[in-house]
Amino acid sequence: MNIIQDLEMRGLIQQMTDEEGLKKHLQDDIVTLYCGFDPTADSLHIGHLVPALMLKRFQQAGHRPIALIGGGTGMIGDPSGRSSERQLNDSETVEYFSDRIKQQLAKILDFEKEANGAVARNNAEWLGSLTLIEFLRDTGKHFGVNYMLAKDSVQSRLENGISFTEFTYMILQSYDFMNLFQKENCSLQIGGSDQWGNITAGMELIRRTSEDEVKVFGLTVPLITKADGTKFGKTAGGAVWLDPEKTTPYQFYQFWINTDDRDVIKFLKYFTFLSIEEIDQLAVQLEEAPEKRIPHIRLAEELTKLVHSEEALAQAQRISQALFSGEIKQLNGAELKQGFNDVPTVQLAKETKPLVDLLVEGNISSSKRQAREDIQNGAIYINGERQQDLNYQIQEDDRIDNQYTIVRRGKKKYFLLDFQ
Template sequence: MHVLEQLKQRQLVYGVTDSELEDVLSKQAVTFYVGIDPTADSMHIGHLIPLLVAHHLVAAGHKAIVVIGGGTGLIGDPSGKSEERNLLTLEASMANATALSNQVRRILPNAHIVNNLDWIKTYDLITFLRDIGKHFGINAMLAKDSVKNRLETGISFTEFTYQIIQSLDFLELYRREGCTLQIGGQEQWGNITAGLDLIRKAEGHEAKAYGLVIPLITKEDGTKFGKTASGAVWLDDNRTTPYEFYQYWINLDDTTALARLGQFSLKPLATLESIRKAMADAPHERHAQKALAEELTLLIHGEDARTQVQNISRAFFAGDVRALDVHEIEMGFKGMPAYETAQPITLVEALMQLGLSSSRREARTHIDQNAVSVNGEKQTDTDAMIIREAALHGRYTIVRRGKKHYGVIRHKA
């Protein structure tokens, strides 16, 4: 099965600009590119899809270029945005570009990574307008969805010119690298076709180039997939810990997990079909969620991080946190109720301070009912004390009420 058909079966193709692309990809090695603007110092899981498509293309023998938009990031892409982006400084754009490049290398270790500022900065205004701007008609630019959708709310000349700058990327890569294919999300259709038009006008109508567009991935309510109540799921472990990343996939509902399996997993299609069958036979085992969580945590964060999140998950399931190291405790309990103290406190007080009990009376009832554990051990003594000497690693006491309610006492020296 050729690669484009595989991508279609994985629900990763929204459209192509030319039906002959299927034949081209099956008969010759193609140099293609995907672009990422450095609007932040980390990608989120929404960025993963085009990079995973790139991974499939590379596996089929094609050559990947990843363009970090150090130049276009200074302009701002209006596609899919209802209002103007905040402009980045050059220093922020370059710092973000370095961070994104490091993340890309984890996913596509053999990709050729370039920064479009390298060629954009060589153009002076007159040369740009004469050599590039003359190929763009205002009517055609206004008809692009990325512009048309913003006309009522307003769009600056800066963002209006974005499609010209991105088109220039495609032309430069066509000339420099023989790049003949751009891949991107469906909101990029207008920018991609603008680039194809520029190549034909600048290089001649015999010049062949193509676009492959990926469907916008959304949740059932129509919002973007990868967003949570607290924000985006980031690839940087300082923004989203590996455990939070892992849990995002584990907590997908069955319908979503099955829908995303082909899109986010790099496993062979036959293996994915086996996972779907296992889900149908035993949905409570959450085979699809576990497959996605383990594979993607390994891809983004590495083997050590995957082992750590598996340790944390086992500890939560069994209620035994004593085997966790310091880093695993900090990662696993991030965002959970916490209370910091330099003095011993009673277990009753700890339950109240952590919000696990609403009053002293309720706290004592919880203890009497055998519903409270400290560092994995049941506590039935209502006079029990929480002391630093008994803390895990001399720093943490983990208090649990029932099966799922946790809190952390942090002991100050």
Template sequence: MANFDILEDLKWRGAINQETDEEGLRKYLNEHDDLALYCGTDPTGDSLHIGHLIPFMILKRFQLAGYHPVIVIGGGTGTIGDPSGRKSERTLLDAEKLHQNEVALTKQMEKLFGTENFQIVNNAEWLDKLTLIDFLRDYGKHFQVNNMLNKDVVASRLENGISFTEFSYQILQAIDFNELNKNYGVQMQIGGSDQWGNITAGIDLIHKLQGSDRQVFGLTIPLMLKADGTKFGKSAGGAVWLDPEKTSPYEFYQFWINQDDRDVVKYLKYFTFLSHEEIDALAEATKKEPWKRAAQKKLAEEVTKFVHGEDGLKEAQMITDALFSGDIKNLSVKQIEEGLKSAPAAEADSSVKNIVDFLVETKVEDSKRQAREDIKNGAIYINGDREQSVDFDIDPDKAFDGKYVIVRKGKRKYTLVTIK
């Protein structure tokens, strides 16, 4: 049995939006240590992003508390697509692309959850076997259309229209919960706040098919908004992905370390497994010494380590430290590309060129006069070395495999010059 009150912990973290039966769930947890719970994701893409990560963090907390998490990869429902959060019909994917996405998401989940006390299933295992007649006779008759129309996710789409395909999604998700409860011993489903209607539909179906005394529960997580009221999960470059090929560990780390003081404690509660005492101490440090950004550093460290492992964290920290200090000479070409992906960019040919001409041609400096002044004042660094001679010649072949020349002006104003 769990050593602490997981529900109270989730409340403290602000991670509970709605529960179907809080009293019943609490009683079940006090009397049993075998709770199995699930969260699902459809393979509509080949990677999750950090917005998707929120309910899976809750699932991970239950795993760490000794309970049994199950993840459903929606190989069946993914052929249709959840209408939740959408204003128009989803573009349907072909079978080959869906399968590629299933494989990619399965690997991501295995990395996050390990192999102990954890299970991944694919709802195609049972949904693919359903005939249309079975679907209508065994399940469709248990759903009232007027109730389905009142579900928030459907009601929000009625003005612009919703196809029968997406309208029926909630039935398929309810079938999932019933199947998992009957054959996998799963008693609870968790999801984002937009999944409440689908979760309650599943509980209703289980009670109709297996008896009203069947103990099943639902829990949703609040929609996460930033302090400025915008939706959490985006960076200036778009979504922040868990796939290191889409968002490098360095970019991932930078996303977290740059969070607003007003949001950082909330994110520590949601996205880390630090204790209440540790988070309270970081909250106090943010109030007293916000310029040290201790909470942001710890947040970036913990989440990057969880998603990308120790190696990913070390890589991100090494690039961060090198760019902050200016000691970039030991970075690889790949690390330079990751670290300066968002820096101002320029191009130059491979010829050896005087530093003054080079700075003006790459638009690091507006004029030769300003270039000479900054060079003499020690404000210009080439590939990590300060250059104070206006007669210095830049040879692109001398660093970074001849692919780049890195110019730094002042403390941390980098320009990535690509050699053509």
């Protein structure tokens, strides 16, 4: 099975130019391809995973991927898929974001491979040195205004307005493709389906600026949709980031575990490198025993291991098991902090303290009277163990790693006590 057939079976191709020509090119040559990642934050999120993993799929098929960090285009802002102007960041912020994104991509792509090792480039290298007159004379002249207005990325913004700054983004991205074609022999650009207009504009620029007839190609992946109609990659707490400091490996693992049954097989095809045959078997298991959530667990395992590490996966599994069983004391302080990252945290001094006073000080119970009622009624748990002694004193033995205590009030209200 060739790379295009595999992508088609996974539902990962939205559009491609010259299908037969691209298939032959991929069959006959080691193809250099690229995908761009604009540094709009200090971390990629899971919406970036599909294009990043596409580069990895092509690399595994023997081709050479370029991860293009948009240090230059990130100063402008891509209007594609947006309804309003993006807030612009200063150069230092964009440079910092670019470095962080490069580090994350290095966990996914193999930059050390000899034959077709991945390459990271930053378009600030060439866009930053362009003069305005040079850019308008040598590049801008190849773009008709009517041609640009007809592109979806521009059309969708005309009603609400688009600045000249964002209007030029298409030309800058086209310049990237031309530059990589000339200097890296890059003949294929991939991206999300909202990038189709930018990709085809780049192909046209290459043809117009080349003396000989050239063959370059574009391929887009579909934008991810969820069966329930909500936006993919968003939770109540916001985006699901690849940075473990922004979204912990445990939260990342749980996000995939909680995938809707209607989406899990599709996501296994999109996000994992499991064979289609194995995914089909997981689909049968989902049909026969949906309560076991076997495909969901496999999806969470594969993605957590890929984005973080085997160790992070094992830790996420330990946290999940401990929280499910209520055996909180099995966790160390770091695991406890990760597992309860999104619950209210109360900082307290390290001292022996009556449980009644602690519940009030930590805003767990509204008053001492309520605290005593909660304890007597069996509603208070310390590190997973019910505590009904009104005279109980919180002391060192209740602090995991001498720092953290988990208090549960009722069935679902958790509090993390951080003793300083």
